[in-house]
Amino acid sequence: MAVTLPSVPSPRFAPEEDAYAAWYGKVLGWTVTGGPPAQLVTGVGFDVLELPSDAGTALLRRPVATGPVAVMGRRMRFLVAPGSAEELDGLLDWLEWGGVALDLTALGAGGRITAPAPPGRPLPGESPRGAAVWLRPPEQGCEALLPALPGPGRAAGPAHGPDLVRLVAAAATECHRARLGRRTNGVRQPLAFS
Numbered sequence: 001m002a003v004t005l006p007s008v009p010s011p012r013f014a015p016e017e018d019a020y021a022a023w024y025g026k027v028l029g030w031t032v033t034g035g036p037p038a039q040l041v042t043g044v045g046f047d048v049l050e051l052p053s054d055a056g057t058a059l060l061r062r063p064v065a066t067g068p069v070a071v072m073g074r075r076m077r078f079l080v081a082p083g084s085a086e087e088l089d090g091l092l093d094w095l096e097w098g099g100v101a102l103d104l105t106a107l108g109a110g111g112r113i114t115a116p117a118p119p120g121r122p123l124p125g126e127s128p129r130g131a132a133v134w135l136r137p138p139e140q141g142c143e144a145l146l147p148a149l150p151g152p153g154r155a156a157g158p159a160h161g162p163d164l165v166r167l168v169a170a171a172a173t174e175c176h177r178a179r180l181g182r183r184t185n186g187v188r189q190p191l192a193f194s
Helices: 015-028 055-061 084-094 166-182
Strands: 037-041 047-052 069-072 075-080 105-107 112-114 135-136
Touching: 047 055, 047 084, 047 166, 055 069, 055 075, 055 166, 069 112, 075 166, 084 105, 084 166
Parallel strands: none
Antiparallel strands: 037 112, 047 075, 047 105, 069 075, 069 135
16 A cells, blocks of 8 residues: 655745746746755856955956955955866966965856845845945846857957966955955065065
């Protein structure tokens, strides 16, 4: 005699989470998984360069073009073109930052980041300290303008979107400066290469 077990309903997002996941899926076409909080899948529409927020704040002050930028806790996330994560180590070596502890990482295929509340939509209830938020929110079609390596026959520049090499070079410099600043207990000292 077969025993029938009662079915257990699958977990549901809170109504706000459903709306957030729907916005990312319908408006941007991004893959959302898990939750709550919902997670954005990297390596499909975008990859992520992640660095300490003090270095990221300094990077945002530089005249370097970026795509959307989010912050969560003490980490800043810069969205870049898919496939960029695979290029990070090679770029750092080429830029002569190889072997330097920078605290600069990349998330590509198979990675996930916590989805910030969509632009213009408040976080549910009291937003917890360190919740993911957009500093430079994404817009529909923004993937075409994410920082990327210039392809064959394609020059870098405004007509082709931001240059990944310039972004990584500036990010590495700011990560190094922030690390040196933290080592001197917050006392900023002039750097030889400034």
